[in-house]
Amino acid sequence: MHVTVSPVQTCVELYYVNCLELCLNNIVTSIHYHPCSFFLLECLLISFVGIFVRMDEGRQPLSRKLPVPSSKISPYRLIIILRLVILGLFFHYRILHPVNDAYGLWLTSVICEIWFAVSWILDQFPKWYPITRETYLDRLSIRYEKEGKPSELASVDVFVSTVDPMKEPPLITANTVLSVLAVDYPVEKVACYVSDDGAAMLTFEALSETSEFARKWVPFCKKFSIEPRAPEWYFCQKIDYLKNKVHPSFVRERRAMKREYEEFKVRINALVATAQKVPEDGWTMQDGTPWPGNNVRDHPGMIQVFLGHSGVRDVDGNELPRLVYVSREKRPGFEHHKKAGAMNALIRVSAVLSNAPYLLNVDCDHYINNSKALREAMCFMMDPQSGKKVCYVQFPQRFDGIDRHDRYSNRNVVFFDINMKGLDGIQGPIYVGTGCVFRRHALYGYDAPVKKKPRGKTCNCWPRWCCLCCGSRKNKKAKTPKDKKKKSKNKETSKQIHALENIEEGMEELAIVKYTGISQMKLEKKFGQSPVFVASTLLENGGVPHDASPASLLREAIQVISCGYEDKTEWGKEVGWIYGSVTEDILTGFKMHCHGWRSVYCIPKRPAFKGSAPINLSDRLHQVLRWALGSVEIFFSRHCPIWYGYGGGLKWLERFSYINSVVYPWTSIPLLVYCTLPAICLLTGKFIVPEISNYASLIFISLFISIAATGIIEMQWGGVGIDDWWRNEQFWVIGGASSHFFALFQGLLKVLAGVNTNFTVTSKGADDGQFSELYLFKWTSLLIPPTTLLIINIVGVIVGVSDAINNGYDSWGPLFGRLFFALWVIIHLYPFLKGLLGKQDRMPTIILVWSILLASILTLLWVRINPFVNRDGPVLEVCGLNCD
16 A cells, blocks of 8 residues: 655654664663663664554554455355346246236236346345445544644534424433533534424423533543443443443442432423423523423524533533534424424534534434544544545444344344445445434535546547547647646636635624635525625635634524525525435435545444334334335435436446435335235136246246345345344335335325325334333324235135135145245235234224225125126036936
8 A cells, every 4th residue: 555655754764763773783782781781672672663653553544445255245246147147037938928817917927026126136236345444543543633732633513403302302312412422522623513493492491401411421421431421321231330440439420420310310301291281371481581482383593502601611620512502493484394404504503603524413312322433433534545535424323222023124234234335335325314424515515526637638628539639739738827727727616626715704794705716696695695604614624713702603693594594595405405305314415426425334343323213113114104205205306316417426336226215115016016916816716927847947946046145145244134134024025015105105196286294203212111112003004005915815825725625636736836925925024913913912993994994895806807607607517426
């Protein structure tokens, strides 16, 4: 690996080498006179070797790629190619061998199978180059944290978003905030912004209590290096907390801190109990004035700085990270864009108050489980060799409170440990969900930096292909100082290179004096009418003016969260979180990748973030419904990756993955039809495949083996267990037959009829009991289609077996194929069936009634189309007996 060494480093190394040579000469000449010379020589060698190792470590990359071993990835790729060949042979056989007596069933099944094959290709090929990554936190410290000097690590603004304190308990939000404030990072480099999009006084009061408790909790965490630094999860973990804690005062201080936390929980729970009954006149603050957010849909913007001002310090007298409460303005008649709009408001507020070059986005229920998570991200962002093109670092989502069997695949490890590793080898993970560290400049819509093109290959007047001969001549002409200046200016203008040459700072206005390529008017049209915020967008390394008063900055911050600030700007279109879908994380990542940025997927040994997941069936289906609905919205928008973003920096395999992320809800239609075919085949006595020959049997067996082999090898290099893989397969069928289908229906209603669907916040209940909500039943229409599939397939199995018993031995052979088909559906829906039964071991009546009704309609429809008897009368077959 080639490493660039500066002249200063070279001089320092030569100095130490000369010193070492002089010392060695003196020691060698005096060995005969001093018996301790050998010991002295050994100590000097160790010290100088340590110096050289430290100097070398400071120049090494902060991370490296670890490709999957060729012994695993080469067979994987070979099996994928073989599976493509087998699929070709399979469809060749299926298309050329129709079932004449069941032509409709055969044609329907072939269409569904072709769709499944295309969907598999879109999902499979982005996993062609899976990699993992390794970070070096010690090298990061050597490079940016020199002893006796201020830390040179970049600042980070952390965003915590919440909207409804009744569905997102304040205690959970408080734990997330405390884990942020206690993170292992320089305190002056961290600022935590809490977005309360519900303008709830309960959230405000809970955050005030949290700031007071943080003055005791933060020094305790840093003094004893505890993990995790969310108190609820630290005190409830069942481990030996005395392990590696030899400090004599640890036990005493831990007991005292646990008592403090229990008192803190009592105060928070008291606030929650008080908030259950809203006064008729609304809430009032301590000074007697009405709470500005009494009307959730009509209130002014609110900002409160709890920590990081007025000399507020912890109990040991040390500085604390900044903690800011933000609730953006809301007025009737304005489109607020839900969570994406709240995140964009946080971007602007943080740019005015702290303007850190990097941002961390976490949900209110996703606490920092690894206190060094920010350092892990900085190993990629601040790497001098490869960090300039990284727009965000995404960490996998890990969850607490899920049962061991993970019945509804809440952990989603196949996506996080297989799919995301494959995408990391191409251009990076495709979504920017919770636990993601951003580069602020990439969110502003700027293009990724590109390498300088070699001279003498192209000119500015003709296409590149016509400059083969005259390119060198024209480039020579361009080497004059005037042409060089003109060429440099044009190049910077076309790429929107942000370079602020001079900013005049004042109390009332921080105006842009000179900006290369973009005028102030264009910047204000893009970013809005705030000179302070516009000036901050030009500072790639962040920072705010030191002589600006906090009061003036707060006034400007209130302005940038006003509900009309984004009007006639590019917010939500090219800047910030992109609007147009409830899954704004996919759209935002897609736009940044189209600008040439790449992202990184980081999986540290200790999970960086942990959160809570909906573990009962209804909440899980609603969560999947929201994700699928967002994908449908993107599919019908102008940002659909099928036709948007060509000519940019998006790679083809990365585009395949984005296309798959917006197309997968459409798979619900062929999936529902395909899961219905087994019941129809059993009830009619027909099948979608003709009588199978030896050649056909070989193709079918090869296809099943290739599918199994692909899954097995994926589990090996992804580190996924067979249970997790199988749960993922089961819930793919459950979600496809329910949530994906309803999302497609709602998306079509929104596009064709303009009917909008309400955004439902997933409940994040506190851990009142282990898996207390696992068997909780909540009625939802999402339960009807899978239940109907279960009933008609079970009825079909019963009818098929009964018919085989009545017709004798010869009818069992054709029955096996139909039974296998139906049992495949029933086994995949088995977790859904267990979720319906619940603790009471009985199915809810309303589900049973609706499902039986639909199954009866389908059965009667089949009877009408294909009755048991001939229309001309019953067919009397000769039984072989002489009745005379």
